[in-house]
Amino acid sequence: MKTGATSGPPDSKKRLNRFTTSVQTSLCPSPGRCFSSSANRPADVLVDVDSASRAAAYTEKDFMYGVGILGNCCTHGAGTAGQFAAHPRTWVVTGYEPREQRAGELQRAMQAPLAASYEAVVDHAQVEILALATDPCDKAEMVELAARAGKALWINKPLCHNPAAARRIEEQVRAAGVPAVFDVPMVKFQPAFDKLLHQVRAELYGQVVSYYHTFGMTFAQDFPIRETWPERFDPAATAGGGEMTNMGCYAIDYALHLLGVPRRVEARWQKFWRPYVEADVENFGQICLDYGRFWAVLSVGKQAVEGQRGPRNALTVEFEGANFFLDPGAGLVVETGRARPLDDYLDGHQCPSSIDQLLAALEGGPAPQSDIATAARGVEVLCGAYQSILEERPVDLPLTRAKNPLFESSS
Known part of the structure; x- marks a missing residue:
């Protein structure tokens, strides 16, 4: 401390x-x-x-x-x-x-x-x-x-x-x-994501068969990210990791609440935005959660992009008898191929x-x-993802070693 x-x-x-x-x-x-x-x-x-x-x-x-x-x-x-x-x-x-x-x-x-x-x-x-x-x-x-x-x-x-x-x-x-x-707050506490969470738990659409969530932030090419948030470039022993930790925790937490804890995890990371390349810290990652019947794929991180920018927080969930696409930033919901305005889908729904x-x-x-228990499981999933990257293999959950492989020895 x-x-x-x-x-x-x-x-x-x-x-x-x-x-x-x-x-x-x-x-x-x-x-x-x-x-x-x-x-x-x-x-x-x-x-x-x-x-x-x-x-x-x-x-x-x-x-x-x-x-x-x-x-x-x-x-x-x-x-x-x-x-x-x-x-x-x-x-x-x-x-x-x-x-x-x-x-x-x-x-x-x-x-x-x-x-x-x-x-x-x-x-x-x-x-x-x-x-x-x-x-x-x-x-x-x-x-x-x-x-x-x-x-x-x-x-x-x-x-x-x-x-x-x-x-x-x-x-x-x-x-x-x-x-x-x-x-x-940036996923689970948004009213649209909260409403979908309750609908899935009520089995309104049936069993999930496919899941893809892209979540992160976009910036101008010249945005001074290292000067604005230097903590994002701290050693893993302080910060836990790069943007798979910072942005990934949102998507992981929501997936665990909606789908439960996966059997295993596999992941890849990328370092392509110059400040992150220079610091050797990941700014982007893909996390694949194996639920046996299906994969849940999370694409998380930060990007520097050209031109006009908008939110990156869109979810596609396919069910046995329906499919669902949600993009609150675009004000759009698509249910089984039928587009609806976001406000129409929400119908006044609010999230505490x-x-x-x-x-x-x-x-x-x-x-x-x-709750804290689900958040704790999320840390384990994230560190399993890092272990998967370093060892180039899927990693079973729960972890047999309660460690973050970015800074803790596996022995």
């Missing part, structure tokens, strides 16, 4: 937050196949006031939760602070990030004082939810601190950097009995956010659908 000095914790405020209801574990009872659901719990949004002012405006009956931000890896902590500051049921108390530049970004996003250390955030009396956005290598240690303090966890992707840390996180959450949610799922669990509702 990194250390460093910043300004001290914020002034004490009247404590408005209480939760005395029994909390449910956020771990899926059947790893890799958590089918619980959570209802969205709307509340009136207060606008044009900062987070602390909104906290003071609420009564105990309204229940507002104080949030502490741990880390700002790749600006994710700043984005996290923005989400919690904008939510009508939460306010940002404090946060910590050891790197000077990222600490300044985090403080500006929080509009609240920085704490002097990670421990100071965890121990702050007004913090009831800890939002983790540290380097992947630090996630397990942060979860241990939070679990000891008995505080709820909101863990931004990726979960961590290797299977051993994933298992440690899973066990710590289970043993502490604290609510925890995995925040992996990771924050709403966590708050529901804190107040005695269902455990978060975006």
Whole structure:
């Protein structure tokens, strides 16, 4: 865990937050196949006031939760602070990030004082939810601190950097009995993907026979990616890997929720965008999940492209008696050859956010659908993919060695 000095914790405020209801574990009872659901719990949004002012405006009956931000890896902590500051049921108390530049970004996003250390955030009396956005290598240690303090966890992707840390996180959450949610927003929390997930679980289209998901980000040729997100080029022992980790975790997580854990995995990677070539880090990868009856193919990563750019997040699923193509960025759904506007397909469907799922669990509702156990299985699948690349063979799951082969010896 990194250390460093910043300004001290914020002034004490009247404590408005209480939760005395029994909390449910956020771990899926059947790893890799958590089918619980959570209802969205709307509340009136207060606008044009900062987070602390909104906290003071609420009564105990309204229940507002104080949030502490741990880390700002790749600006994710700043984005996290923005989400919690904008939510009508939460306010940002404090946060910590050891790197000077990222600490300044985090403080500006929080509009609240920085704490002097990670421990100071965890121990702050007004913090009831800890939002983790540290380097992947630090996630397990942060979860241990939070679990000891008995505080709820909101863990931004990726979960961590290797299977051993994933298992440690899973066990710590289970043993502490604290609510925890995995925040992996760009696929699973989009309403269209969430609706399809529920339709597949309800067997609306029958058994899956084929699956292909292309997911990633595109940039201009001259985009300064290494200067913008230098953490993406950190050693695997810190970051877990390149874009198969960063982008791949989204597609893997969704596939595991929709299809379950595969029997084995096989993968290939490519390094063709100059900054990644120079750093010897993959910017693109293909991950093939073997489910016995069919393959699920995930194409993930980042590209520099010419001309106009748009989102790259499209899914094709073929079933025994139907087929389905989804491209939310293009506003298009194709069901068995019949195109429909996205809004027509959604028909008002909404997906509870990771924050709403966590708050529901804190107040005695269902455990978060975006659970830690499935996220931990995802880390294992990803590291199996890396092992497949290095050894040029399919790799059976679960792994016999809980290691990330990019930086851990196979012996």
